[in-house]
Amino acid sequence: ELKVEQNPLFLSMQEEKNYTIYCNYSTTSDRLYWYRQDPGKSLESLFVLLSNGAVKQEGRLMASLDTKARLSTLHITAAVHDLSATYFCAVDPMNRDDKIIFGKGTRLHILP
């Protein structure tokens, strides 16, 4: 059974600092997704990573995927308050049922 572990689960950081959220998973997959969730809202897609070595960037966020290490990272550069949210990674085990497995989420709180 595929397990997806995110860490840290909670992160409080100062504006302008850099930090990384890690997403480890337990079985082979080369499809991984990152989502953002604001309080009371649904999930917003951030990145779709579909191959080993994939790197995508949008503004102050950059995501990468290392399928051999079964690890994805979400890097935040020079954080700003607007990035405060919960971030989820989700892994597609590439079974026929198309179900994806979510990590527990990282609650990011950026202090002004």
Place this chain on the structure above:
Amino acid sequence: GAVVSQHPSRVICKSGTSVKIECRSLDFQATTMFWYRQFPKQSLMLMATSNEGSKATYEQGVEKDKFLINHASLTLSTLTVTSAHPEDSSFYICSARVWVGYGYTFGSGTRLTVV
């Protein structure tokens, strides 16, 4: 981009009544939709997978008779919470996979409160 429209966004109902939640794919055909439940400060918990024209597949521990899922067309899936109780109060979210390269898109969620 691909959009899943979910309604209602918020509903308050009395114990014992039923509530229907609708999810429509607006600009693509969703042969499969996923229904999740989310408690405060927790991750999404998959309840069931609905497939157009066939019976839904429920996750272990989810009551089929309580959470009725219908996927009658390629653009509409519904979740009906029957005989609702306060413990059914939660945030319900639907999702569909658009295609591999696009990933999954999520409805805006339904906040259900049972009083």
